[in-house]
Amino acid sequence: MDFSLSPKTEDLRKRVSAFMDQYVYPAEKEVLAPERAESHEEHPIMKDIRKKAKAEKLWNLFLPDERYGAGLKNHEYAPLCEVMGRSPLGARAFNCMAPDTGNMEILAEFGTEDQKKKWLKPLLDGEMRTCFSMTEPDTPGSDPTQLKTRAVRDGDYYVINGHKWFTSNAIGAAFAVAMVVTDPEAESHRRASQIIVPTDTPGFNLIRPVPVMGHAGGGGHCEIIYKDCRVPITSMLGREGDGFAISQARLGPGRIHHCMRTIGVAERALELMCQRANTRWTHGSYLADKANIQEWIAESRIEIDSCRLMVMNAAWMMDTVGKKEARQQISMIKVMCANMVMRVLDRAIQLYGAAGVSDDFPIARAWRESRALRIADGPDEVHRQTIARRELRKWK
Ligand SMILES: Cc1cc2nc3c(=O)[nH]c(=O)nc-3n(C[C@H](O)[C@H](O)[C@H](O)COP(=O)(O)OP(=O)(O)OC[C@H]3O[C@@H](n4cnc5c(N)ncnc54)[C@H](O)[C@@H]3O)c2cc1C
Numbered sequence: 001m002d003f004s005l006s007p008k009t010e011d012l013r014k015r016v017s018a019f020m021d022q023y024v025y026p027a028e029k030e031v032l033a034p035e036r037a038e039s040h041e042e043h044p045i046m047k048d049i050r051k052k053a054k055a056e057k058l059w060n061l062f063l064p065d066e067r068y069g070a071g072l073k074n075h076e077y078a079p080l081c082e083v084m085g086r087s088p089l090g091a092r093a094f095n096c097m098a099p100d101t102g103n104m105e106i107l108a109e110f111g112t113e114d115q116k117k118k119w120l121k122p123l124l125d126g127e128m129r130t131c132f133s134m135t136e137p138d139t140p141g142s143d144p145t146q147l148k149t150r151a152v153r154d155g156d157y158y159v160i161n162g163h164k165w166f167t168s169n170a171i172g173a174a175f176a177v178a179m180v181v182t183d184p185e186a187e188s189h190r191r192a193s194q195i196i197v198p199t200d201t202p203g204f205n206l207i208r209p210v211p212v213m214g215h216a217g218g219g220g221h222c223e224i225i226y227k228d229c230r231v232p233i234t235s236m237l238g239r240e241g242d243g244f245a246i247s248q249a250r251l252g253p254g255r256i257h258h259c260m261r262t263i264g265v266a267e268r269a270l271e272l273m274c275q276r277a278n279t280r281w282t283h284g285s286y287l288a289d290k291a292n293i294q295e296w297i298a299e300s301r302i303e304i305d306s307c308r309l310m311v312m313n314a315a316w317m318m319d320t321v322g323k324k325e326a327r328q329q330i331s332m333i334k335v336m337c338a339n340m341v342m343r344v345l346d347r348a349i350q351l352y353g354a355a356g357v358s359d360d361f362p363i364a365r366a367w368r369e370s371r372a373l374r375i376a377d378g379p380d381e382v383h384r385q386t387i388a389r390r391e392l393r394k395w396k
Contacts, residue, residue, distance in 0.1 A: 003312045009076045012061065016083050016094065019058055023049045024087050031089060034359055038217045040171045040209075049093050050126055060104075060124055062096045062257065068108050068124055074253060074315035078260045082308070085264025088362075088369065095124075099132040099168060101257065102250040103177050106194070110238040110246055119175060119196060133167040133197070133224060134179035134247075141166075142382045144179065144244070145188040149226060151180040151195060153233070158182075158195060160203070160229040166376075169219030170206055173199050178226070179247070182240045192243030196235040203229030213368050252323040255330050255377060259311045259337040262373060263304060265366050266341045269348040270300045272363065276352055287351065296347040303340045310336055328390050331383040338373035338380065345370060 005013060031043045053059055061080055063069020070077070084090035091097040100123060107120040122128040135141035139148050149162025160180055167176060175198045182193040197204055205227060209220025238246055274297060277288035287293045314329035323330075345367040349356035357364050374380050 001313065001316060003075065003309075003316070005079060006076060009072065009079065012058070012070070012072075013079055013083060015056070016058055016061075016080050019053060019056065019093070020083060020087060020090060023052060024089050024093050028087060028089060028362070032365070036217070037215055040217065040220065042172075046089065046092065049089070050095065053094050054126060059095050059126070061094055062101050062253070063104065063108065063124075064253075065108055068104070068120070073319040074256050075312055075319050078256055078312060078315045081257050081260035082264040082267070085261025086268045088365065090264070091261065095126045096257075098254060098257065100130050102132060102254050103130045105253060106177070106237060106246050106250050109249060110242070112234070114234065115196065115237070122174070128174040129169055129172055129219065131167045131170040131173040131176045131199075131219070131222070132179075133164045133170070133176040135166045136163055137165045137223070138163060142379050144247075145191065147179060147181055147192055149178070149180045150184070151178075151182050151193065153182075154230070156233050157230045158233060158235070160195070160197065160226040160231065162226045163224075164226070165210055165221070165223040167222045167224050170199065170222035170224060171209060171218075171220045173219065175199060176204070176224070177237065179243050182243075186241060189244045190241040193240050194237040194243045194246050195231060196237065197226075197229060197231050201229055201231060203227045212372070215368075249323070251377065252318055252326065252330055255334050256311060256315050256318070258373065258377065259307070259314075259333045262337040262341045262370065263308050263311065265370060266300070266304045266307075266344040269341075269344050269363055269366060270297065270304060272361070273297060273300065273348045273351050293351060296351065300344045300347060303343065307333065307337050307340050328387060331378075331387050334378060335380050335383045335387075338370070341370045341373070342367070 027045045027049060031045055060069040061072060062077055064071060064073060084094060084096060104120060104123050107116060111120055123130065134144060136148060139146045149164060151158040151160045170176065175196050178195050178197050179192055180195055181191050183191055203226060205225040207223040207225055209216040209222050212221050277293050278286060280287045311333045314326055314333050317326035317329050345363060348363045349367060352361060352363060355361055359365060
């Protein structure tokens, strides 16, 4: 295993870092200002940053297919993702933000030519936003075989009825990829399908952005009621019953991206910890000289570097032996990184004292936004259960 960067990746990493220094970090104060917290509009500064990134060809770096993106393998893209993850604005600046990335990946892999023309092309061009609509308030998201939202065939249409929530980024999205039950009698992993639903379709009712830890801005984590929502049968992604297979296809790379961005968040928090510890003087010495602070810093470095190696290993396995064979590693990094970032951020908050919980520094926001990672894309407990079952099977 050799994780040294190829000249192409090293060049991209340097350019993404320089772009972040020049445009992204300096924009944070204004774009993320508390008075904009409930706004659903994209800030003009952000629009301008995206234009610049596109012009510099730092765009769609996540797509492995050269026809659509940078043509990087997972282990090549991962270090870029880490750099982007250092700022809440990073991924969007480069058109590499979830859930659009997942939707682009599945359109590229499973979309028909018409679907690609109508939906993938404007997404690649950065002219559209999208959402992914699977989780329901009345069924456990951690076990999607229990989904209830139904799509019933009626001539050349599917008619969708059901209740979803936590459809992130639905406000301002052009379409949702909805996970719906097309055959309730089928074997559990063939019951569901994924269907493209334009958000202006009658019967796509956006009820509200669910407030999350006191915030409901941006594209929102939205509650949606599908009421007799009719979409043409040509809106189906893949074939009827492919919903779970398509989900698996998007989740592998998506988890590598999430994990590497998380490492970026933790790395920035550690930098901030060190800066503060070196300059804050209390009880006769700098914080940096106190044993407990040194321990927090050392533990954070050990945990961040361990996670990075694990993620790089998972990415390398996906690239060499395939997504299916790398499933154990992907589950492991999902749990490790989501927990690691919370520990590092908690230490950073403690080290900063009152400043740590204020919105004058980026740590509190990072803590709030990272907490969901232990739940979304599979809660910790489900991943641990899966990891344990695979280990146990080896010794049966
Ligand atoms: C900020 C955020 C953004 C999200 N964005 C989206 C989105 O864009 N689209 C979308 O469709 N969904 C989204 N989700 C939803 C997310 O995918 C679900 O929350 C997740 O799948 C868990 O489902 P649930 O919330 O229904 O929890 P449940 O399934 O009810 O589980 C609750 C808890 O039960 C425990 N548990 C569950 N199963 C087991 C088990 N086997 N063993 C032990 N304990 C278990 C776990 O502790 C788990 O956290 C988002 C969630 C958050 C928080």
